Amino acid sequence: MTTQLAAYLSYDGNCAEAMNFYAQVLGAKLEALITYGQMPGGDPVAPEHAGRIMHAYLVHKDFALMAGDVPPGIPFAGIQGCMMAITFPTVAEAERVFKAFSEGGKVTMPLSETFWADTFGMVTDRFGTPWGINGGPRTM
Known part of the structure; x- marks a missing residue:
């Protein structure tokens, strides 16, 4: 495997909507959209967080983009200091x-x-x- 670099974006409950939009606009494929409730093993998450996205993986022939909704208990301040x-x-x-x-x-x-x-x-x-x-x- 070669070294790869990809952005990992954070959202506050709208990750699935954002990644589906990016896949459509950019002509990419959303290969993974895993919720916190679908995580294998580990501690169960609060029911209000179970439907949020733990990991999304979008693939285009020229790049990859990853994202997730912030984990439980982590404050969300938006995407700052980059574009x-x-x-x-x-x-x-x-x-x-x-x-x-x-x-x-x-x-x-x-x-x-x-x-x-x-x-x-x-x-x-x-x-x-x-x-x-x-x-x-x-x-x-």
């Missing part, structure tokens, strides 16, 4: 994904030309995940 940066070969694909992520979210920087890509913009989607979306990368 998911994704690059598409074309402006059209970047525009499509940016539009989908913008619905119900907040655009922090509209798509526009940059020195590193034909288009780049930043949006925090409706699940609270910040994204930097590139389309048509340029050689720097």
